Amino acid sequence: MAFIPRWRGTGVFLGTELRMVLHDPLAIASSALVEGILLVFVWVLARDLLPFALLGSLVYSLFLIGQFILSEAAYIRIDHRLNEMYHASPLSPEAYFLGMASGLAVGFLPTTLVLFALTLVLVPTSLAGLGAVLLVLLAVWTISASMAYTISTLFKDMKAIWPWASLIANVLGVVPPVFYPLALWPAEWRALALVLPTSAGAALAGAAVGLQPLAAGELLLAGAALGLQAAGSFAFATWWARRSAREA
């Protein structure tokens, strides 16, 4: 049977998730921690790299939402078992997934908005450049949300999930050239940086605002990698949400 996603109820579940985030303001504040600390380090140690670090923080803040989705989806499923209550209801599993991912994105938006405002002040850019940055941010969030939700369904124990959440956020978010210029990354691994979702996002955003120029081939590689990963991971997560809602 053909798989036709049903999105009815996404907005309602977005509202539910958002309400939960707003009941826990400390979580919102803590979401800015890593970006904040790294920005302070860069401010003290290499002030000229601050625009790169700011753009990187922006990309990272969207990518980090995946970590919250991973924890939240697993927590609701393993500790509260509320996913069963929702999956045995008219709300489709794909609407449940997208509602949760969007709710957390909106809930943790303050960090992104502050970083965005700072970026606008420090890195003046054109409207087209801004549009391109927003598209990049949307793609990064889509990839991290899709990846996180899919991974969240694979574990039976919360403790097993924490290291994964931390590993993904740090290995993909901090190690590659997200907070620092692509030029400082080993030249022989440049192509790898241009296909990883976080560093590809940072490179594209940097190019869009004129901060770090990319060759045409590099632009194409990073753009295609990010676009394909966003579309592919979202399609897979949507299908997987439905598939995993009923155990075989």
Added chain:
Amino acid sequence: MPEDALRAAEVRKTYRTRGGPPIEALRGVSLSIRRGERIALLGRNGAGKTTFLRIASTLLMPTGGTVEVLGHDVAADPDSVRPLIAVVPQEGKPFFHLTPREQVYAYLRARGLPRDEARDRTDQALGQVGLEDVADRLAITLSGGQKQRTMVATVLATRAPLLFLDEPTIGLDPFARRAVWESLRQLTREGSTILLTTHYLDEAEALADRLYIVEEGRVLAEGTAEALKHQVGGTIRVSVKDGAALGDELAAFGSAVSEDGTVHVVTTQARVGELVDLAMRQGLSATVGPVTLEEAFLRVVGRSIDEE
């Protein structure tokens, strides 16, 4: 509209295990539930109750057999079944960072109810389970009983024709359990049908119109609590302390089981006096009480419900 809310025929479920032999969780369960009934699946831990409930509520695929909910096949047509059911999962907890009011309302809205109707039903359901006073407190601050009643209120508010509750009072204190029982009675008074699983004998007896005793993936007995108790062979239980020495003489009065030196004899009302006299003459104390569901369970299953 079919007369049966649920009809299951020869339902089987086998779990594959990594490296080990497959586990047969259900070995051909057949049962039917008429609309408006409260039915309990009674069994020890691991008997297959939750597996059946998860299959019936579209959360798990069966290996074989069929389950129909109000005429719809749960395996082939889950999308038609889901609007007709609501589930309280085993050890399910409300969202800790929502209030009971928000939890119930959000669930109703997710099921597609319009705002006004969802609001009205939320207020009504919270009132029915006695949570008005704490309706606007975050669930994380509520007691275990209040959290569980929030879960019950959530499904109650759906007014779904068929409700599944998996061990709805596990871990609750006696007062909280009774409050949940009352909420469930209220549900069927309003026309819903309930299938619940439990390993509490008193709960099954207090709540269910009919019981299915499940053991090792099979239904071993079915009927009302009274009917199952009658199958034991008597209506009165006489417990004779330190009565082991009178074993054969006591066994002549009916079925006798020895437990920690006390002999429990199930007998008829007509022979109680004679049996108690016998014990007294030997200087032993005897207590008399009605046969309980525990005896019925023991007789049907061959093991106590608490035995692992």
